[in-house]
Amino acid sequence: MAQTKSKLSEVLNEVAFSEGVLIGESTCKIPAGLKSVAIEGTSGNLIEGANNLDRAFLLVENSTASEKTVTIAAGESPPALRKGIGALAVACAEKTLTMIPLESARFLTATGSLVLTFTSGTTGKVALVVLKKG
Numbered sequence: 001m002a003q004t005k006s007k008l009s010e011v012l013n014e015v016a017f018s019e020g021v022l023i024g025e026s027t028c029k030i031p032a033g034l035k036s037v038a039i040e041g042t043s044g045n046l047i048e049g050a051n052n053l054d055r056a057f058l059l060v061e062n063s064t065a066s067e068k069t070v071t072i073a074a075g076e077s078p079p080a081l082r083k084g085i086g087a088l089a090v091a092c093a094e095k096t097l098t099m100i101p102l103e104s105a106r107f108l109t110a111t112g113s114l115v116l117t118f119t120s121g122t123t124g125k126v127a128l129v130v131l132k133k134g
Helices: none
Strands: 021-024 045-047 056-062 068-072 088-092 096-101 114-118 124-130
Touching: 045 124, 056 068, 056 088, 068 096, 088 096
Parallel strands: none
Antiparallel strands: 021 096, 045 114, 056 096, 056 124, 068 088, 068 114
16 A cells, blocks of 8 residues: 655644644543643642753643633743743633643743743643653
């Protein structure tokens, strides 16, 4: 059986650092095999030790029955030399899984943390996926 050939333009999905990508709809959840934590909809989440986010994606499971927003706070310089771009707010549709590309030069705090806040009443989970080098 021959391979199916595709052009790059048929499969390439480019994502800017200012947008998220909807992964799934209608009660889509973070897979059980991935490590995740519950969203703290009142005071937000702080992910410590996120030293290198250059090949990282934030997965946000919004289990709420309405659209909610996750905001990733601008980092501190150093190490976040691009902190001047500011925070990133991404709307997450109801009961969906959204993937958001990250970068250290914009979002890391001086202590190597990632600061997330959510619209009040947000429920669900967050996970961080980092592509291994090599």
